[in-house]
Amino acid sequence: GAVVSQHPSRVICKSGTSVKIECRSLDFQATTMFWYRQFPKQSLMLMATSNEGSKATYEQGVEKDKFLINHASLTLSTLTVTSAHPEDSSFYICSAISGQLQETQYFGPGTRLLVL
Amino acid sequence: SQKIEQNSEALNIQEGKTATLTCNYTNYSPAYLQWYRQDPGRGPVFLLLIRENEKEKRKERLKVTFDTTLKQSLFHITASQPADSATYLCARANSGYSTLTFGKGTMLLVSP
Numbered sequence: 001g002a003v004v005s006q007h008p009s010r011v012i013c014k015s016g017t018s019v020k021i022e023c024r025s026l027d028f029q030a031t032t033m034f035w036y037r038q039f040p041k042q043s044l045m046l047m048a049t050s051n052e053g054s055k056a057t058y059e060q061g062v063e064k065d066k067f068l069i070n071h072a073s074l075t076l077s078t079l080t081v082t083s084a085h086p087e088d089s090s091f092y093i094c095s096a097i098s099g100q101l102q103e104t105q106y107f108g109p110g111t112r113l114l115v116l
Numbered sequence: 117s118q119k120i121e122q123n124s125e126a127l128n129i130q131e132g133k134t135a136t137l138t139c140n141y142t143n144y145s146p147a148y149l150q151w152y153r154q155d156p157g158r159g160p161v162f163l164l165l166i167r168e169n170e171k172e173k174r175k176e177r178l179k180v181t182f183d184t185t186l187k188q189s190l191f192h193i194t195a196s197q198p199a200d201s202a203t204y205l206c207a208r209a210n211s212g213y214s215t216l217t218f219g220k221g222t223m224l225l226v227s228p
Binding site: 004006034041042043044045046049091093095103104105106107108109110112 | 120124148150152157158159160161162165205209215216217218219220221
């Protein structure tokens with residue numbers, strides 16, 4: 001149980017385009033989902049916390065207009081990187097927690113974004 | 117700010133030995149610490165959680181300790197196997213509903 005999927009697993013795009021990444025909880029309802037970014041040999045950096053049906057809470061330094069997050073249902077959250085630039089190239093990972101066990105985050109497999 | 121520090125150097129050990137990884141935190145004790153395993157190009161996988169009032173937690177070949185005096189958690193893998201080779205992440209949280217702060221992780225390499 002507690003499986004989280006992400007799609008796509010890899011994406012290559014041109015500079016200036018937008019990319020949407022989906023995060024789904026497959027066998028549980030996720031009251032809260034988190035979006036992280038990880039650069040090589042670095043720790044996971046939290047970008048934003050998203051609760052179903054409400055606006056996401058962004059961490060300091062993360063531009064909300066650039067990284068659009070939508071959490072429209074209890075099983076789906078999306079992250080859209082708008083007008084992507086090469087410096088946005090990174091590994092994006094989502095996680096989810098269920099209403100019953102708030103302490104443990106279940107992570108998706110990650111999405112590798114490369115902006116040319 | 118609250119930080120999590122893990123040894124950035126890779127730990128190389130031989131199969132069958134016990135691997136011990138260290139996680140140090142700053143400022144006040146977190147409500148709990150979590151340990152995750154991350155393989156290259158993959159998301160982290162939850163392993164163990166230990167609360168502030170717990171000294172030790174075990175799960176199969178894994179053991180985690182929490183020392184609030186030293187501000188440190190140790191993660192042990194006994195009878196290590198090459199399949200245990202991965203990066204192990206330590207994370208802190210201040211409550212059951214708060215966000216996690218991750219360390220950079222320590223890479224473990226178990227040679228046959």
